[in-house]
Amino acid sequence: MTKLPERFTAAAGWLVLSLLLGRLFFLQIVRHSYYDFLADGIRSRIVPSIAPRGVIYDRNGVALAESRLVYELDVLPYQLKDAQLVLRFLRGIGLDVSKLSRRLADKDYLPYELLTVSPELTPRQISYIEENKALLDGVIISARIVRYYPYANAAAHVLGYVGQIGQTELNKLKNYGYQMGDIVGLAGVERYYDQYLRGVNGGRALDVDALGNPVRGLRSLEPMPGADVHLTLDFGLQRQAARALGDRKGAIVILSPDNGEVLALVSKPDYNPNYFTSYMSAAEWRELVTKDHPMHNRALSGYPPGSIFKVVTLLAALESKIDPLKTFICQGFMTVNRRRFDCWRPAGHGRQDILNGFVNSCNIVFYNLGLLVSPQKLADTAAALGLGLATDIDLPFESSGFVPSERWKQRNYAEKWYPGDSLNMAIGQGYLLTTPLQMAVLTAALANEQHKIYRPYLLRKIVSVEGKNILQNRPEQVSVLPFERRNIALTRRLMREVVDRGTGLNARAPGLVIHGKTGTAENQQKDHAWFISFGPYEHPDLAIAVFVEEGGWGSAVAAGLAKELYVWYDARAKGRR
């Protein structure tokens, strides 16, 4: 044993042997518990079972938002036997495999990573795949629950949509059981009543093998489906209102005057909330974010009211004890402090009392009322009718509109209130902003017999999975109009005349009793058209605010839309009887 190779080899052998044994000792004895912990962590994992969201129904039980099972297609590269064959097959059944084939070619994936090919398969594709299962090792179909809106766009701005919780929301809500990756309501009723709709996710702790197949269940907690939400919405009316508005931009709000229930709330352009539940294509996303802001709820946003504000000015004048028979002369314009103020009718209305001035929407009459009524009185009357204050409807992101006052102007512009400001405000221009919803609430208050302002609401009740009423909503009276009854009665009578012989002729329908007021709000490009009204009977069922963005002269477009809805409503009511 003296030769060099022998000595050298033996020494190397002993060295390596002790190295290996030492390492084994370190791994298996010294750090055993650490690796044991890691081994447990590798093989067991919590598989959440997502609770299906509750269903959203309209007042007649029509399901507007429900949960649906869709089948997703993934590919597990490790299991693919013949990738080219699989790619050809998937292309053959109409799937886009360009991304998949690129990632496979570049080996751009982790071991055991699932590559998503299609977020949703058609039944036909599923059956093709199942029939050829033997050839398609590594092709995996898995089911998941997604939100589904059967009527797509029709009630988009009421229902909202769902999506993954954002970081900002998560920070606010993590103490309420919300987690990263949760699907939550991001707008509309889906957002406002999310805590009822979402249910409680369950989960199973599983031993899973290397491919993620569950092997042995350890514990499990069944998911609790979310509660169902029943709305006050009348989906027939909602759809009719959406159709009436058509491709125009604008909003229609329809309330039940006797309790504040929202029967319809449309904002156009709208969007398809189903886009948000699956992966949105680039084209779909572009459609959403490009022109006209379809995600923006116009029914809850402030716009200058124009002549429909004359209802407020009229009431303020009547309450200020100004004689309604007082006359003014309209030459088509008037001059105050060397500034010229026009009537909408360049030829002028001639001699008019206040009553006819309202029916014909004469600006000159109302300019004069603006000078006669104090600015404070005008602002107070607007506030009493609910303007300048959020209605507190059960929808997120409501604008409160704006009613200017002397104090506000002093503070913000360091300027005093000029007579010109009064003139502008009297005909609904200037700094004023009102939302279509606020105007609907105002109209409803004039329409009901007790002249009450109700908080507008969408929720009727929430019903748990067991069928128990968790929450039953009731009409909520905000205030009673603080005006003399005969002043309100006079206003109502004049609104009737607006439709019968005034600017609202377009809304006249034989056999129906419709009260209304037209409005045209000046705008940079094209004027906005307004029409507020209630009808169609002596005891009105509906209070409608129609707003058409850049719709032009109010009596033409907006009043016509309202009439269409009254006629449709009446026909349906008669048909039911």
Added chain:
Amino acid sequence: MNIFKTGARPWRYFDWRLFLAGLGLSGLGLLAVAATHNPEQLKKQLLSLALGLLVFLLAAVWDYRSVRRWAEILFCAAVFLLLVVLNIGYAAYGAQRWIGLGPLAFQPTELMKLALIFLLAKFLEQKQGRLNTLLDILPGLALAGLPFFLIYKQPDLGSAVVLLVIFLVMSFWGGMKPSRLFLLASPFLSVLALYALPLEPLTSWGVYLALLAALLWRFRLPCWEAGVYFILNLGAGLFSSFFWNSLSLYQRNRILSFINPDIDPLARGIRYHTAKSVIAVGSGGLFGKGIFRGALTNLRYIPQQHTDFIFSVIGEELGFIGAALTVLALFYLLRRIYQIAANASADFGRYTAAGILAVLGFQTVVNIGMNIGLLPVAGLPLPFVSYGGTALVVSWLGLGLAQSIAIHRQTLE
């Protein structure tokens, strides 16, 4: 036939301890293959073991010295088969290594190892220990280099390196000086100095080259030889990036992640195999989870757990005791072969045994090393234990040859 020519009672020199060590390891291998829950593979492995034992007995009684006449032919045949496998062989796990023979599959690489051992042994025997100039070494290096290149092309870097190790170990046993051994290995060190040291690359490489120059001076080599070695080192460093790019992505990743585990700290990607294997072994503890009861094994977390990562199965299910015993058994077997090499009466036997020792020893160390996270992943099976017919039969053939050397050493007396 030869058994009768060896004189009376050949079994007197039969190394029972070597045989029993091999048998015990094969039994352990069967158990571990059974633990991966694949009855089909277990059956195949049993058949291979039977064939291996038959080959072992035949090789043991056969006078290995007669192979001297066949060494060149065997080598050429093995090279031919390697060429065949490169062109028509079928692939698995991304490498072309197998030739189908009806229901059987055969890996020419395994045959190549034996053929190289025989031919090198014959070459070294003729050299009679004169192995110190480059000209002496070159033919042997060429013998190893040709199949190295062919196997490297498959690609099977691990097996290709085995051939170089065979050459180095056998040359060392054949009388090469350690200094020449160092010089032959120096181009690799040059690359390591350039990339693997935690220093600025050019600095560390410069220091290395300076040291090398000093050593070349010290070794008193002929001027041209020193020049060749120095140029080889220089070239290895300069062309290393070219060589690096010729490696496939997974090979580069294995090496990179071994040098720098931070590349993939969660071990989800390129360190997946090693990390899972280390966890499996570590979770075994002192006594293991019990045979057939290893969770990671049963849930198939470790790919190739029946072949390259069989040691992790043993580690998880049989614990430190089982794993340490396996290591000791393997080293005991290696020691027996070592002693056969040391005690061989003829040079040809001595070199052949040294070659077998090199193959089995290197594979053992590299395989266990990668299973317990000491070495990068290389696709080398654990001798006698891993699933794999050709490897098992050839291992037993090697053992048989060692026996033959032991049995026939007395006949010259």
